[in-house]
Amino acid sequence: MSGAADEGGVHLYSTISKRKEPLVPDAEGTVGIYVCGPTVYGRIHIGNARPFVVFSVLKRFLERRGVRVRLVSNLTDVNDKIYTAAAAEGVPSAELARRYSDAYIADTDRLGLGRPDVEPRVTESVPGIIALIEELMQRGLAYAAGGDVYYRVERFPGYGRLSGRRLEDMVSGEPATGAAKESHLDFALWKGRKPDEDTWWESPWGPGRPGWHIECSAMAEEALGRGFQVHGGGIDLIFPHHENEIAQSEGAHGGCMAQIWMHNEMLELGDEKMSKSLGNIAPLADVLDRWPAEVVIAYFLTSHYRSKLPFSDERLGEARAVVERLTNALKAIDRAMATGGEGHDADLTRAIVDGRREFFRALDDDFGTPEAFAALFEMVRGINRATTAGEASPAQLREARHELLDLLDVLGLAGIDPGPAAEVPAEVLSLLDDRERARAARDFAGADALRDRIRALGYEVTDGPGGPQATPIAPEAGSA
Numbered sequence: 001m002s003g004a005a006d007e008g009g010v011h012l013y014s015t016i017s018k019r020k021e022p023l024v025p026d027a028e029g030t031v032g033i034y035v036c037g038p039t040v041y042g043r044i045h046i047g048n049a050r051p052f053v054v055f056s057v058l059k060r061f062l063e064r065r066g067v068r069v070r071l072v073s074n075l076t077d078v079n080d081k082i083y084t085a086a087a088a089e090g091v092p093s094a095e096l097a098r099r100y101s102d103a104y105i106a107d108t109d110r111l112g113l114g115r116p117d118v119e120p121r122v123t124e125s126v127p128g129i130i131a132l133i134e135e136l137m138q139r140g141l142a143y144a145a146g147g148d149v150y151y152r153v154e155r156f157p158g159y160g161r162l163s164g165r166r167l168e169d170m171v172s173g174e175p176a177t178g179a180a181k182e183s184h185l186d187f188a189l190w191k192g193r194k195p196d197e198d199t200w201w202e203s204p205w206g207p208g209r210p211g212w213h214i215e216c217s218a219m220a221e222e223a224l225g226r227g228f229q230v231h232g233g234g235i236d237l238i239f240p241h242h243e244n245e246i247a248q249s250e251g252a253h254g255g256c257m258a259q260i261w262m263h264n265e266m267l268e269l270g271d272e273k274m275s276k277s278l279g280n281i282a283p284l285a286d287v288l289d290r291w292p293a294e295v296v297i298a299y300f301l302t303s304h305y306r307s308k309l310p311f312s313d314e315r316l317g318e319a320r321a322v323v324e325r326l327t328n329a330l331k332a333i334d335r336a337m338a339t340g341g342e343g344h345d346a347d348l349t350r351a352i353v354d355g356r357r358e359f360f361r362a363l364d365d366d367f368g369t370p371e372a373f374a375a376l377f378e379m380v381r382g383i384n385r386a387t388t389a390g391e392a393s394p395a396q397l398r399e400a401r402h403e404l405l406d407l408l409d410v411l412g413l414a415g416i417d418p419g420p421a422a423e424v425p426a427e428v429l430s431l432l433d434d435r436e437r438a439r440a441a442r443d444f445a446g447a448d449a450l451r452d453r454i455r456a457l458g459y460e461v462t463d464g465p466g467g468p469q470a471t472p473i474a475p476e477a478g479s480a
């Protein structure tokens with residue numbers, strides 16, 4: 001481990017400096033975080049959910065550290081992919097974008113991590129985008145050509161600083177739409193309208209729409225001002241997207257766009273075949289149909305955000321085991337509280353205090369979530385030992401329960417709390433487990449049959465925050 005965390009405060013690895021940097025809030029004590037969001041032309045897949053989970057939980061953690069956080073994540077609701085998907089479905093592009101924006105919100109809401117503070121949409125941000133392009137033109141960093149506007153890359157001295165690329169090694173990231181480009185390095189800020197494009201705006205350069213990169217520069221500035229704290233996104237966005245954001249924002253205003261550039265690694269898929277059909281086989285919504293939200297969150301967070309993460313049922317099964325271990329510790333406390341010792345278990349207190357300290361130390365050090373889980377497991381070992389020993393008083397156990405749940409809440413996992421032990425017969429609980437296994441194996445007919453058997457025993461299956469539960473079927477009104 002690096003010594004960074006020992007110097008106190010939160011440190012995050014920055015792609016631009018290639019080291020862990022102290023996170024310094026602004027003068028008002030706020031940390032602004034901008035994360036590039038999805039292009040809404042289909043349901044988002046499990047890979048898109050990684051930045052959503054990482055940055056939502058980072059926000060929760062920082063708030064526990066006493067910082068005010070303003071998390072901003074955009075929706076790109078106009079671009080080529082959207083025109084193409086809309087044409088294929090025979091609907092207006094604005095309608096398709098609206099449908100998948102709604103789906104994105106609905107799918108990510110199911111994770112139960114709350115929403116970013118601001119979710120700007122490109123279609124609602126065009127005046128600010130045009131103003132930023134005009135500023136770049138006044139500074140000689142942009143030029144109009146053939147209905148498009150391009151960024152003059154060679155005029156910006158810092159180009160390549162984030163990605164470590166040298167100008168002479170670069171090939172253009174943009175297809176050569178503009179024969180009028182001065183250099184193959186130049187990228188589009190404004191794209192002139194093509195005949196079949198049905199979402200467009202008037203501009204000083206004629207009708208058209210913003211290029212992808214300028215959107216984020218303008219929306220980040222509008223929501224967070226200039227020189228905010230953290231810019232995040234997937235590692236695949238470093239070049240050209242984030243390199244171009246820096247060129248635009250710093251080219252227009254000087255200064256530095258963001259203090260820390262934070263990038264999450266990609267998901268790894270089993271084989272090439274799977275990778276090609278990722279969009280079809282692993283939409284986030286499907287994964288959440290098969291696994292509780294807490295299991296999906298634990299799947300992401302038991303790996304470090306800067307590590308490649310294999311996506312497989314096996315890995316999700318491992319995450320479920322993690323969640324079960326934590327849930328079982330809470331259940332063990334509940335059982336022990338009922339039988340209750342009368343003493344004080346000093347080792348339990350030590351396990352709780354040490355666990356909490358290590359948990360936050362891990363997160364302080366570049367958001368070390370795997371080490372934070374290790375700290376939780378140390379705590380769980382202490383709890384399991386104490387509940388077996390039976391010495392701890394109900395008051396001490398209640399305190400231990402509260403502490404564990406408090407840390408789980410930082411990670412967005414408080415929903416695994418089974419709550420006060422319900423009086424559900426063992427036979428029903430066992431059928432409930434069978435049904436979960438059937439669902440995980442996509443045996444939906446089998447799962448339905450098990451639900452009917454549970455119902456026959458007088459219990460309804462409901463989806464509680466901690467996963468499916470069996471609750472007694474209330475007598476029908478008037479039947480008494």
Ligand SMILES: [Zn+2]
Nearest residue numbers: 036037216241
């Ligand atoms: Zn972006």
